[in-house]
Amino acid sequence: MIYQNTLAFALEQDEHDPLKSFRQEFLIPQHNGKDAIYLCGNSLGLQPRSAKQHLKAQLDAWETHAVEGWFTGDAPWLSYHKQLIPTLADILGAKPAEVTIMNSLTVNLHLLMVSFYKPTTKRYKILMEAGAFPSDQYAVESQVKFHGYSVEDAVIEVKPREGEVTLRTEDILRQINDNAGELALVLFSGINYYTGQFFDLEAIAKAGHEAGAYVGFDLAHAAGNVPLELHNWGADFASWCSYKYMNSGPGGISGAFVHEKYFADDALSRFAGWWGYRQDKRFLMAPGFQPEIGAEGWNVSTAPILLLALHKASLEIFERAGGLKTLRAKSERLTGYFEYLVNGINQKAGTEVYKIITPANAADRGAQLSVVCKNNARAIFNYLEQNGVMGDWREPDVIRLSAVPLYNSFTDVYNAAECLFKALEATNS
Structure with missing residues (x-):
């Protein structure tokens, strides 16, 4: 143009x-x-006009059905989240079973690192970009300390070259390769919050796997902003927030991606909760956790329906926009x-x-x-x-x-x- x-x-x-x-x-x-000229969608997206309608519909369902709202009405709460999954999966380039909606971003990163940060005596280091959003830095620092390692030794930060502001892909890949024998996890942002740089996630995932590490992505500034292909890129896990480019309200609900190759991997640790139990037997209230097949098996707590309603309002716009x-x-x-x-x-x-x-x-x-x-x-x-x-x-x-x-x-x-x-x-x- x-x-x-x-x-x-x-x-x-x-x-x-x-x-x-x-x-x-x-x-x-x-x-x-x-x-106003609103150019701050990278921090908080605007409110959809339909948000109040979607929220009111669920408040009305609560008023009318009370606890029976989980099972009755036009959109029973027990399966309400399933209406959102196909559009969200399309935004993320994932299979629907690889996506779940839950919690907030940093909570999800911690839960996912329970599964995908498995340090050993030899492999215990985490590689991330220098200048990542502080919440990611704090999460990684606390994870390595929790496992008994020092931040100085266990966290590798890839920095821009002298006199440059953004990272070169070849420098990221070289750092991964140079530390291949010690890397347990590569955790990168999709887009750096400060510079706005969109990283080559496919290349990072490939290099991380060749180095023998798990690879995960924080997509806070990428989801709803740039095209993603999490399944095809082979990412092991990812999380994001919905309140920036996905316009789902301040502190809006997050989500998680887990690649389908891990659905039957019983060796992965996870923190379990009732909402992640297999759905066909959930109400038997039996002892012994049996996860739902797919990313939903990483759910912990009951879905917050009012937050889901706001998320649904925005995702419907994405779908209609093409x-x-x-x-x-x-x-x-x-x-x-x-x-x-x-x-x-x-x-x-x-x-x-x-x-x-x-x-x-x-x-x-x-x-x-x-x-x-x-x-x-x-x-x-x-x-x-x-x-x-x-x-x-x-x-x-x-x-x-x-x-x-x-x-x-x-x-x-x-x-x-x-x-x-x-x-x-x-x-x-």
Whole structure:
């Protein structure tokens, strides 16, 4: 696509956007009586208009049926989650049996590491990217300490080269290969939260397995954002959150992927609960845990129906929009346009006032652009907020801006770039 730095171009793109009607399915925050320019879907997705309807339906079922709601009504709670699985599996590139919905992201990572972090005297190290989201760092640190190892010895962090911000795939693979004899687990983010880099998960999974390690992924910033093929890539496990690009509410429910090759592996440890017991015998209340076949066998606690209802509201929109392939096509154009406009600001200014640290190659990023402000960074972010552009601040000088294809427009991106340009003069005066 040949971009143009004009409002007319942005309006024309919006007019011919096959996804333009989906913007109306979300509630957009208001600023001075108009829609704010919301570019923070990487942190919290917007509320679907249908969320209240889905939530009310389950509140009504609770009111009408009380405990019998688990077995009666239009959508009995005992199997309610099964309505969500096919769409979610499509988003993740997984078989439906490989996906379950449960808990929150870090809880799931801990539960999955019970199964897939099995340190031995020889193999006990975990490899991850340096600069992973702190929650992942804390989870990994606590896991290795729980097993009696020191963080300094057992955790390998792959860092960017000197003078670079993002990781090179060859450096990740080399670190895996160099530590092959000691690796128990490779645990990588799908997309780095700070830089927005989309890692080559297929290559990482292949290298990790060749090194004799398990491989798992944190897909917090990838699920609902970029195409995934967890089954075909051979990932052993993964988890994600639903409140970013999947728009399922603050603290929305998470999920877990477990590859089908482990369904009959009795050697895997797991922390068990009643909700993961085989469904055909669950109500016999018998002693001795027998897991349900598939990822659902990793469930622990009863499904939170109200959170599932919010998740269902968003997943229905994904299905009607045509899935990730359709969304990704618009996302690449939208993010590419934003990148073009930001680079244009630098040209106007005659110097690099805004440095994009997210990879320039569309295949190596999702919707997010991480922008380093060379001067007056916090003041620029404040100016954006005061003028109705909602992004995300990261110390010391980065603004994360994500144009989400379901509800953001080319006009949003154009106006946000105009605001970034005006912020230069406003913060220098």
